[in-house]
Amino acid sequence: MRRGVLTVGACILVLAVSFCCGCTEEPEEITGGELTGPVWLLETYVGVDGAMTAAIAEAPVTAEFVGGSVSGLSGCNRYHAAYLTDGQSLTLDLPVVTLMYCDRADVMNQEAQYLALLGTVAGYTISGDRLTFTDPSGQAILIFRMVDQNLAGTKWELTGYNNGAGGFVSVVTGSSVTAMFGEDGQMSGNAGCNSYSGSYVVSGKSISIGPLAMTEMYCMDPDGVMDQESAYFAAVQAAASYRVGAGELSLVSADGRQMAVFGPYTPNPQGVTWELSGYNNGQGGVVSPRAGTIVTAVFGADGQVTGSAGCNDYLAPYTVSGMEMTIGPVGSTRMYCDSPDGVMEQEARYLVLLGDAGMIDRTPDTLTVRDADGITLLTYTLERANPLAGDWLTVSYRDADGNLVSVLEGTELTAVFGTDWQVTGRAGCNSYFGSYTTDGQKFSVGPLGLSMMYCKSPEGVMEQESGYLTALEDAASYKIRENDLTLYDKESNPCVRYMPAP
Structure with a gap:
């Protein structure tokens, strides 16, 4: 007995030495394994020609196993199907699929092939963060990777929220609500008008957010932004669990209600003409531009921002790195406009605010410029179409x-x-x-x-x-x-x- 123990110990020592000498250890491949828990994102699949084909990145296909049912995105539509497994074999019922049509033929073809392959699944293996579905011959037909559920270091933009009145609604047009989960356990962002911050704690799929502290600005535009802000704060602080899907973050309450859904955050301001919708008046408020004035900004790929400040044209270099932005020095033409009333004072304020830029938020239709402390300086919307021109x-x-x-x-x-x-x-x-x-x-x-x-x-x-x-x-x-x-x-x-x- 004593000698046997020593022999096993010696073997372990030899293995340890071998590992230390540079041998790499392959991830353990488990026939079967635990399907439930992760969100799985399709990486490759067997195409109609029999060859492994890379999944289309812009049309994610996912699988999530919960309570005897697998569901997810199939590229264009959503699907779900019952499944049976003994820990090694796997069979799926005929999927139930929504009936949307996407105008990309390759997306629709991928979806059709994916759904057809689900019907031929006979087994699966899990190796590291990879899930492989196999057919009756043991051939790999669908390969997924596990979606990382780690929130630390991620940035998101709100797409919908619980309004506190029994409804789940979209974000107010012309507003941007963001959430950043820091490595230090702090959540921060902008709720449409005010910046906010507070702690968050994650344990498994559970999350606790808050209490949140915020600045005390009041924004008049767009209509409803302050009500949205109040509902958003209530929604995220009521979250009890979370889920990271294919480019999506969902927060859910303890009783299973969806409280907030976020999409990827993309702050790039280039490619469009922005029209000023609000500016910080220096008195704790963001106000609309004076009637009869149009202030614009075009962020060029050459690192220059140009536009009209209401009377004069202006030009300034700018840099963007993640959410951080710097603008200036700002130069402008030297005209004087005597109408509408106050246009020159507004212009002077606008040019100063440009130079104070420290951060940006971007949605497809809005751009918000803030200072380094997160205070809103300038808000823009896409330049309006002008049918009278x-x-x-x-x-x-x-x-x-x-x-x-x-x-x-x-x-x-x-x-x-x-x-x-x-x-x-x-x-x-x-x-x-x-x-x-x-x-x-x-x-x-x-x-x-x-x-x-x-x-x-x-x-x-x-x-x-x-x-x-x-x-x-x-x-x-x-x-x-x-x-x-x-x-x-x-x-x-x-x-x-x-x-x-x-």
């Missing part, structure tokens, strides 16, 4: 008596609605200029500036000019039908009608 010729207008009248013979009333939200034109005698805005079908213009000429002919030209400009400034909405643009006043009465200029 172009050259227009007046057909009729509402005169001082409230009647729609045609333009005097020998005169032209024109309007050029620019993509920069400035309108210029001829009013019959004088030139005019000003800013305009649209919001859906809503329209506003002015105040308008005017040159100071006096024209004697044709008769009535000055009265026409006054009537046209008054009608234009009274406009509150618009409609475009084919090639006809009509402006309406607050009572929905037509006040100016245009056709495209030749």
Whole structure:
């Protein structure tokens, strides 16, 4: 007995020495093993030609085994099927699949092949973080890898949340809510207006978040962002478990309710034109730009950000690394604009805020710039489409008596609605200029500036000019039908009608 023990010990010593001398130990391959628990992501599968084929990264296929059922994504649709296993063999029932159609033929072909292969599964092996399904001959037909459930060091963007009123809703358009799980056990991010931070603790699939502390800003735009923020804080702090899927993080309450779902965080600001939707006024609030001003930002691939600051154009170098951003020094042209009121003060504030940039958040439709402490400085949305942009010729207008009248013979009333939200034109005698805005079908213009000429002919030209400009400034909405643009006043009465200029 004593000698046998020594012999075994010697063998163990020899193995240890061999390992230390550079031999690599292969992951243990287990015929069968524990299927439940992980989320499995498809890596390769047997294609219709019989060769192993890499799965399409943009159309993830997953498998999760819970309570006698396997479910997941099949590339385009979701599926689930009952399964039986004795720890080595594996059989799956015919999958039940949703009936969506994706417009990529390769995705649909992959899905069809995957679902067909599930019906031929006879066994499985687990080796390290790999799961392999085999057919009756023992041939590998589907190979998955385990999705890492470690939250530490990950960054996410909210896609939906429990609103606290029995509903699960999407994020408010124009807002961005982020969550970062630090290596130090701290969760932080931005809830749409305010930055927040607090502790999180993970044990297995269980999670505890909070209490969370936040800044005390108030944001007026977009509508509903403050209510969303309150509901978000309540939702994440009610989470009791979590699950990391294929590019998705779900937080679930103790009673099984889904509290929040996040997608991958991608802060790259390039590729689009951004239009300012709010800026920090230095008094604890984020306010909308002044009516009649358009402030833009274009982040170029050359490391330069350019745009209009409301009156002047500006240019500055920028860098982005993860969530961190620096901008500046900022240079601009040296024009002075006296309208709309306050435009120069707003511009000066905007250029200072650009130089204070320290962090960014990005959604497909929004961009938020914050300082190094997480305070919101600037918010942007994608540049609005401008259906009015172009050259227009007046057909009729509402005169001082409230009647729609045609333009005097020998005169032209024109309007050029620019993509920069400035309108210029001829009013019959004088030139005019000003800013305009649209919001859906809503329209506003002015105040308008005017040159100071006096024209004697044709008769009535000055009265026409006054009537046209008054009608234009009274406009509150618009409609475009084919090639006809009509402006309406607050009572929905037509006040100016245009056709495209030749």
